[in-house]
Amino acid sequence: MTRRVKRTVALTLAAASTGCSGEQSALAPTGVEALAIDPLFWTATWVGVLVTLMVVVLVSIALYGPVSWRARLGSDWIVIGGGIVLPIVVLTVLFLYALFIMQANAVRSQEAGDEAVTIVGKRWWWEMTYTTADGEKVLSANELRLPVGRPVRLRLESDNVIHSFWAPQLAGKLDMIPGRTNEVVVEATEAGISRGQCAEYCGGAHALMAFYVVAMPPAEYDAWLAREAEPAQRPKTGQQARGHDVFMQNGCGGCHQVRGTAAQGLIGPDLTHVGSRHSLAAGMLTNDPEAFARWITDNQHIKPENLMPPFRQLSEEELSSLAVYLDSLE
């Protein structure tokens, strides 16, 4: 099958459900590793379909076939041929194909440069640390930005329970295990946004631990990273300034960092540029002031058991100022 046809099949399968883009689909790869796995997957699928059809046909013959056909089927040789020779041949070929892909992947990983992002699985969000060209660490969260066409090393870690990092359109998944650092090299092949999700059950809100992958043209990416490295914007309007004060007075800085302010907490996600992210609460909410307000007061409903307490004591005015301030942190 040509790639175009396969792509169509994949998208039809996804579209059969809702007609949406399938933005977390392993069948619509937009990364080098995912693209390498795709043909192996389809080969194995078609082999599987053929084997299943063969069994169905043979059983039908065994049940209803003419006597002479049945007599031929009813021998030890069928068992040896179908049960031993056939699987050994087919499986050896598939196995070698898989080894070849793994080997190519290993070579690609070795040849990749030093550009790296460290991602730490948290309960239930993702801490991302980028490194700028001059070696400065830039803390961010819940969104992986990538330069198209440039391999990036992802260092996957955890300081709590086991998580698994999976952005299916980019690559296969790899676990984040306390005490270890796992590495995978990813390379986006086209600009665009796709979604990923924690794939190892990590208790509580495991189902609600997602993130977005934003693949950008390299120049745009470099510009973005430079901006990301800067401290937070100062409040520009009165309401934003009011929000900033609410943020500081209510102890938000105990857990969250907003670089350039007194807020230096490292327990929760870094909020220095939270306003420019694609989503809030690890892929749970769209990023706008209303969502901030909802999250602050109602987060235990949006993401049950998450480690942030709800702040219901805030007045309407305080809450909206805070939301506007956070939204302004672009």
Next chain:
Amino acid sequence: MREEELPNTLPRPEGELEGLRRAWAPPKGFRLITAVNNQVIGILYIGAAFLFFILAGILALIMRTQLAMPESELVSQDFYNQIFTVHGTTMMFLFSVPVVEALGVMLLPQMLAARDLPFPRLSAFALWAYVVGGLVFFSTVFYDLAPKGGWFMYPPLTLTEYSPGHNADFWLLGIGFIEISAIAGAIEIIVGTLRTRPPGMTLARMPIFAWAMLIFAAMIMIAFPAVILATMLLEIERAFGWPFFTADKGGDPLLWQHLFWFFGHPEVYIIFLPAAGLVSMMVPAMAQHKLVGYRLIVVALIATGFFSFGLWVHHMFTTGIPSLSLGFFSAASMAVAVPSGIQVFSWIATIASSKQRFRITTPSLFILGFLFIFTVGGVTGVMVALVPVDFQVHDTYFVVAHFHYVLIGGMVFPLFATFYYWIPMASRNMLSERLGRWVFWLMFIGFNVSFFPMHITGLIGMPRRVWTYPSDLGWNTLNMVSTVGAYILAAGVLLFIIDLFLRYRPTMSGGVGNPWNAGTLEWLPGDAYSSRSIPYVTSREPLWDQPNLSRDVEEGRYFLPGAPTGGRETIVTSPVDARPQYIIRMPGAGWSQLVAAIFMAGFFLLLSVKLVVPALISAFIFIIACIVWGWKLDHGPDKGPVDIGAGIILPTYMSGHRSHAWWAMMVLIVVASSLYLAYLFSYLYLWVVSPEVWAPQGSPDLPGIFWPIGTGLLVIAGAAAITVGGRLLPAPGRRRAAFVPVFGLGATCFLAALVAEFWGHWASGLRPTMNAYGAMVYMASFLNLQVIAACTMLAGFSIARYLTGKLDNVRRVNFENAAQFYYYAAAQMLLGLVLLHGFPRVAS
């Protein structure tokens, strides 16, 4: 055998049949709970397992209802996490393994024309411990106490820090007694298949199901100890903070995964092999033709058992292990497709060889459905064995689809075929063939509608174990379809239950004869005593090849047509060629195994909720019940040899390596060795991960070399004293004053060695909570303590038997059991000394 050559002549003496009937009559009324007849225990056991299937199935329906629509709030996140954990745990531990053991208890003695399994009370014990413990465990979902770490319970999520409360303990301890139950069943099945076959049934004539059960039991012996060790380690870390799995202190969360999957993967084949064995019994009956490729199937079963221990890492492909291991385990995972292929093609070949045409009955439909579903599951199994593909589909709904195809297809469909096929053996009515077809089609269609779409759901991104999902990812319709399918499947199961209520009427007196005209011995006419006489078997399908066999067996013309010792008994034959060796005298109904079972379950469950004192009281009652139970088992040779027919005179007592007790103890020793090997693996594994915490650099210096040498000498002295004790056993009716002191000295040496080993490390300043090394060192002492505690009780029991005149140099099985286990303990302790004192010295 020609008629005039049959072992026994007609007419049979008056009262012979009545004697047999009296010996085997199960108790009536409420006392039925004290029964030990395999046909009673088997039915209760299957019924209990089926109940858990229904209960876990209801949880599945709740989950499917929750997932029918995106962002649904029908159940809470926390409750969902509990029920998916309990669904998986119940299906694996409380349904699949027990139902297979139950079928073994029910069918094996009948297929082997044995009067019962060799340890009837052990089966009853396994059943009741499982029923009590299982029900309590399951009930935790009703009061928010259910574990929620997934059925695989990965730490650190399941450590106290991330799972406070008793929920996880219910899994760890609650599953403990089910593991004990499974091992009890394995002992029963191994000794049963190897030693209680009818004369003439060589291994090469053994029914495939018996082969499958033999391999099943062998796999349990090797696989279950790994998970038993894992649960001990995790519970100890939770309760006392020994850091086996905490990376900061040199532990490793992956140690759990290795131990768990070393059990967990074989577990799949533990479930599948017996089901395949059942299919290999039913296909020939429906084809009216012997199984094509019998020998190949036996080889395939053994190969599957063997390969299944080399696959565990394929559950860990995404943990970041080196690609060389990935390649090896991927190849091994694919290799296991070969033996499955052999079986599938053997069945196809047998169907093709049918005498007329393959009969399409309800069991046949379920078998054909199984062939289709299992093939699809096998094919997707090959896909997930391809490492790069697994990187994508691992922990997604694709895998959920895959293993339900393997487990429901490979096990539940054959099980329903089994119900329809064998119920006529134990019921006055057959089940309805008309309803049966509805049951099949509802289940088959419902299953595929439910699970086939999940392949796609997973590929387009849906992970497993999520209680809800967003509406904009394209998963909505597929999930709705899966839910509809689940309800269709459930309707099929419900219809089956209705059919059971309408038509199933249990009986022990032979059921409805041999409705499928099958060729194996379970279709002999019989009663509570199984078949009237025990046939001499000359082929794999005796009922097809030995004309008049049923009539001659029923008339008592074969072996052991009565109950010559007045109690329950069956013939023990040699393990390979099934030559009669002796008559085993078996216990009848009793309370002790029931009390033991209830209080053992009580011990584990009370410990789960940290009620330590009641737990200890429970344990005490359990031990007392075991002593009462064991006290009556060793009859000694008080009844002389008996004539079973054809001039064969068999003894009614046996000691030494021919005795069934010796075989059972050997099985237990294999289990204990597997456990200790799993410990050795864990020790070395953690050393590879964190050599920096090992002595002498990362921990206090090892105790001086005189400590292990002294301890080793104590162990050797103990073993020698026990050997001498055996020589000192007096002739029957005589006394030998030296026996108790010498044997007691041996036991004391072992206790002293245990203390010395512990104290040496303690005095060095090492503590178990310090780091993973300390935890591992004291874990060795903990494992020694377990074995020595059991040994000491066996020694005390033997001494009590001697003092009451029930132990001498003929009636010596109690002593032999204790001695065998002491020799094992000596080996374990010496190996431990070499490891704990030698390895760090060499490795540093």
